[in-house]
Amino acid sequence: MKKKYSIASILKNSFSDNENWGKMWRNPNPKKHYDVIIVGGGGHGLGTAYYLAKHHGIKNIAVIEKGWLGSGNTGRNTTIIRSNYLWDESAYLYDHAVKLWENLSEDLNYNMMFSQRGVLNLAHNEHDIKEIKRRVSANRLNGLDTMWLDKNEVKDLVPIMNTDNLRYPVLGAAYQPRGGVARHDAVAWGYAMRADELGVDIIQNCEVKGIKTDNYKVEGVETTKGFIKSSKIGVVASGHTSVLAATAGVRLPLQSRPLQALVSEPIKPVINTVVMSNAVHAYVSQSDKGELVIGAGTDGYNSFTQRGGYDVIEETVRAIVELYPIFGKMKMLRQWGGIVDICPDASPIISKCDVEGLYFNCGWGTGGFKATPGSANVFAHTIAKDEPHKINAPFALSRFSDGRLIDEHGAAAVAH
Amino acid sequence: MILIKCPYCGERDQSEFSNGGEAHVIRPKNPESLSDKDWGEYVFYRNNPKGIFYERWVHSHGCKKWFNAVRNTSTDQILKVYKVNEKRPDLSDFENTLKSPSGEPLVGSGNFAVKK
Numbered sequence: 001m002k003k004k005y006s007i008a009s010i011l012k013n014s015f016s017d018n019e020n021w022g023k024m025w026r027n028p029n030p031k032k033h034y035d036v037i038i039v040g041g042g043g044h045g046l047g048t049a050y051y052l053a054k055h056h057g058i059k060n061i062a063v064i065e066k067g068w069l070g071s072g073n074t075g076r077n078t079t080i081i082r083s084n085y086l087w088d089e090s091a092y093l094y095d096h097a098v099k100l101w102e103n104l105s106e107d108l109n110y111n112m113m114f115s116q117r118g119v120l121n122l123a124h125n126e127h128d129i130k131e132i133k134r135r136v137s138a139n140r141l142n143g144l145d146t147m148w149l150d151k152n153e154v155k156d157l158v159p160i161m162n163t164d165n166l167r168y169p170v171l172g173a174a175y176q177p178r179g180g181v182a183r184h185d186a187v188a189w190g191y192a193m194r195a196d197e198l199g200v201d202i203i204q205n206c207e208v209k210g211i212k213t214d215n216y217k218v219e220g221v222e223t224t225k226g227f228i229k230s231s232k233i234g235v236v237a238s239g240h241t242s243v244l245a246a247t248a249g250v251r252l253p254l255q256s257r258p259l260q261a262l263v264s265e266p267i268k269p270v271i272n273t274v275v276m277s278n279a280v281h282a283y284v285s286q287s288d289k290g291e292l293v294i295g296a297g298t299d300g301y302n303s304f305t306q307r308g309g310y311d312v313i314e315e316t317v318r319a320i321v322e323l324y325p326i327f328g329k330m331k332m333l334r335q336w337g338g339i340v341d342i343c344p345d346a347s348p349i350i351s352k353c354d355v356e357g358l359y360f361n362c363g364w365g366t367g368g369f370k371a372t373p374g375s376a377n378v379f380a381h382t383i384a385k386d387e388p389h390k391i392n393a394p395f396a397l398s399r400f401s402d403g404r405l406i407d408e409h410g411a412a413a414v415a416h
Numbered sequence: 417m418i419l420i421k422c423p424y425c426g427e428r429d430q431s432e433f434s435n436g437g438e439a440h441v442i443r444p445k446n447p448e449s450l451s452d453k454d455w456g457e458y459v460f461y462r463n464n465p466k467g468i469f470y471e472r473w474v475h476s477h478g479c480k481k482w483f484n485a486v487r488n489t490s491t492d493q494i495l496k497v498y499k500v501n502e503k504r505p506d507l508s509d510f511e512n513t514l515k516s517p518s519g520e521p522l523v524g525s526g527n528f529a530v531k532k
Contacts, residue, residue, distance in 0.1 A: 066518065067529030207530065209516040224516075240518045242464040247517055253460040255437070256489075301435035304466045304490045306526035309418070311431040337526060344460045401456035 003193065005109055024189060025196035030203050033229040034062045036383060037221055039208045039244060040236040041065025042074035043184070044361055044368065046191035046202070047376025048234055048383070053198035055377075056384035061200045062230075063192075064223060066207035070188030073238045076306075076338035077369040078261050078283065078295040080274050082119040082179035084146045085411040086135050089394040090347060091142040096391055097374025098178060104373055110190035112182045113288065119179030120154065122277040124168035131410055132174045139176075146176045160270055166322045168280055181274060181285055181293075187372055210247035211235075211358065218248070218357040234359045234383050239304065239339025241362035250353050252362065253344055253400050257298040258308035258337040259366050262317075264330045266290030271324075278410075280319035292327065294320055298340065298366060308337035340365050345399075347406040350379050350392040359383050360397070367412050421497050422475045423483050436472030438462040439484045440504055466490050467512045470504065490514055491524025 003024070013021055036052060038045045041063050052058045065071070081101055083094035105112045123129045132148070139146035151163050154173045163170035192202055203225070210222040211233060220229040235244050239256040266289050276283035283295045296316035299308050313335060321328045343349060343363035348371070350361045361379040364371065374391070381389040388396065399405055418430040444450055444458055463469070469489045474482045486496040486505060495510050513521040520531045 067527070071529035205530075207516065207518060209518070237518070240466065243466045243517045246465070251457075251461050252464075253462070255462060255464050256466075301430075301471070301487075302437075302464060302469060302489050303492055305492050305524055309430060311429075341464075400460045401451075401453040403452075 003197075005111070024193045025202050028201045028203065030062060030064075030201065030206065030223070030225050030228050034201070035060040035230065036232045036234065037061075037228060037230040038063045038234045038236060039221065040072070040238070041069045041188070041192070041202065041204065042072050042236065042238065043070065043187040043191065043372040044074075044364075044375050044379070045234070045236040046188055046195055047372055048236060048361070048379045049200045050191045050195040050198070051377050051380035052384055053195060053200055056380060058384060059199045061195075062228065063195070063200060063202045064206050064208055064221065064228075065202070065204050068204055069192050069202070070185055073338040073340065073368065074184055074188050074372075076261065076336055077184060078285065078293050079181045079184050079369060080119065080179070080276070080283065080285065080295075081114070081182055081370040082176050083144055083370070084119070084121070084135065084139050084174060084176045084179070085408055086138050087406050087408065088142060089406050090408050090411065091139065091144060092391050093374055093378070093395065094371055095142070095144060096377070097371040100373035100377060101182065104187075104190070108190040108194050110186060110193065112186050112190065114180065114182040116178050116180040117273050117285075118157070118175060118177045119274040119276065120149070120157065121174040122154070122170050122275065122279070123172045123174075124170060124277065124279040128279055129171055132172070135411060136174050144176065145178050146174055149173050149175045157273055158271060158275060160324055160326055161275070162323055162325050170323075179274065181287075184369060191376070208244060211244060213248050213355050213358070216355050218355060232357045232359070232383055234361065234379060236361045236379070238362065238364065238368065239341050241341050241360060245360065248355055248358055250355060250358065252349065252360065252397070254341040254363055255302050256304055256339050256341050257301070258303050258305060259298045259340045260296040260308040260312055260335060260337045262294050262296070262313060262332050262335040263287070264292040264294070264327070264332050267292070267330070270326070277319065277323070280323070282316045282319040282323065284320060284324070291333065292330070298342070304339055306337045306339060340368075342366070345405040346408045346412040348375070348395055349397055350375065350382060351388065351396040351398075352382065352386070353397055365412060418492055418494065420473060420485070420494060422478060422481075423497055423499050424479045424481050425475060428475070428478060432475060432477040433473045434476045436474055436482065439470040439472045466517065467514050468495070468507060468510050486510060488513065488521075488524075490521045493524060
């Protein structure tokens with residue numbers, strides 16, 4: 001049953017106290033066999049299933065999620081969206097995503113609350129200025145809307161920022177007006193609902209315990225609800241991707257680390273854009289509820305505990321309070337961590353591997369949320385055609401042996 | 417917050433230390449006969465287990481000496497700390513607390529979505 005959301009449906013449901021909206025997706029038991037199995041029910045995984053069903057005509061698909069939908073990094077990030085990456089390959093990939101974001105609410109008929117409020121990347125020293133200006137130039141050559149702002153223009157955009165009286169003064173910033181934020185749960189739910197309508201089975205609370213292969217060919221997945229057969233398996237499990245890959249005998253160049261975020265008590269609107277700073281390790285935006293959404297850095301060691309160390313938060317909060325003295329007395333409501341899978345070159349892997357029928361979409365590290373629709377779109381193409389889309393071809397595993405790395409440490413840094 | 421027992425200085429806060437990644441990675445002894453793939457493996461690929469992990473630490477804000485540790489990455493519990501010249505402890509010396517490769521341990525993990 002296709003669910004249409006409109007003013008008429010809101011009015012109609014208001015008469016029954018919003019009690020009769022119905023379930024957004026089914027909760028089926030797994031079948032014995034699927035044409036494609038996606039491991040991981042976050043935005044990237046659900047989006048992949050949606051595009052496989054919609055654009056590639058594959059209907060017999062399962063998405064298997066060990067918790068609830070979006071319980072991993074999809075529901076744990078700071079929802080920042082931008083595409084101001086340095087290299088051509090990344091600019092095409094991330095801007096492919098931004099272009100899809102711009103129409104995603106209409107495409108899915110589900111409100112993503114995508115707000116293009118702009119993203120600032122601050123420069124605090126001479127080297128930052130050079131690096132950011134270089135990136136702005138590279139972006140403009142790739143047709144992105146990035147620009148360099150001097151200190152006064154930054155101050156005009158964000159009047160509460162302390163630009164002068166601090167250890168690392170603000171000297172300017174890169175600004176991408178098309179960047180912004182979106183509602184992270186809506187991405188998972190919107191894709192889930194529309195994928196479900198196209199016949200995709202979404203299987204929650206079912207953990208994939210291993211990937212079964214025979215002579216370099218996938219046979220299916222062993223789950224807590226039994227063995228499920230499939231000849232094509234896409235793994236989109238962020239921090240746990242390398243653990244699942246190991247069960248199929250595949251090694252990936254990933255390291256899993258906790259990345260933390262925190263939100264404050266809600267206040268009236270004070271900051272209407274997203275401000276990030278690589279140098280002092282902090283990024284902040286204000287949600288529609290009024291909470292400040294603050295992102296911290298990753299912990300300095302591998303870990304799968306979704307918590308992270310307090311020293312990392314302390315460093316971030318210190319930088320935030322110095323940049324925005326008026327936040328000094330605010331209370332923080334919640335703090336959490338997600339496990340991110342970091343690649344040596346800070347770029348993702350969207351690729352086939354030595355095992356036939358096994359595909360990976362991983363290595364998004366600290367900044368995967370912004371790429372969700374683009375990543376899902378090209379990964380669906382990769383699985384359906386058994387060859388990469390031209391946008392994700394450079395993001396193959398082979399780059400770690402032929403040396404064609406896409407080094408985005410400057411654009412990714414701590415921030416996302 | 418983790419406390420790490422430096423084999424030279426004793427127990428200190430983790431923020432005094434820097435992590436050096438996987439321990440016991442040996443540089444290939446036959447570089448001239450290595451393929452690009454093998455070199456890629458040595459340069460970029462490191463183990464990333466959920467569970468028992470052998471890793472290097474350096475006490476950067478203390479004695480500045482390197483040492484090795486065995487840590488359970490699913491709980492952050494440090495199981496053993498040993499000097500660089502000491503023998504690598506056997507994997508069978510440690511009990512892995514995980515029931516399945518991607519499962520969650522009873523204590524230590526913050527993943528309440530899947531913790532039963």
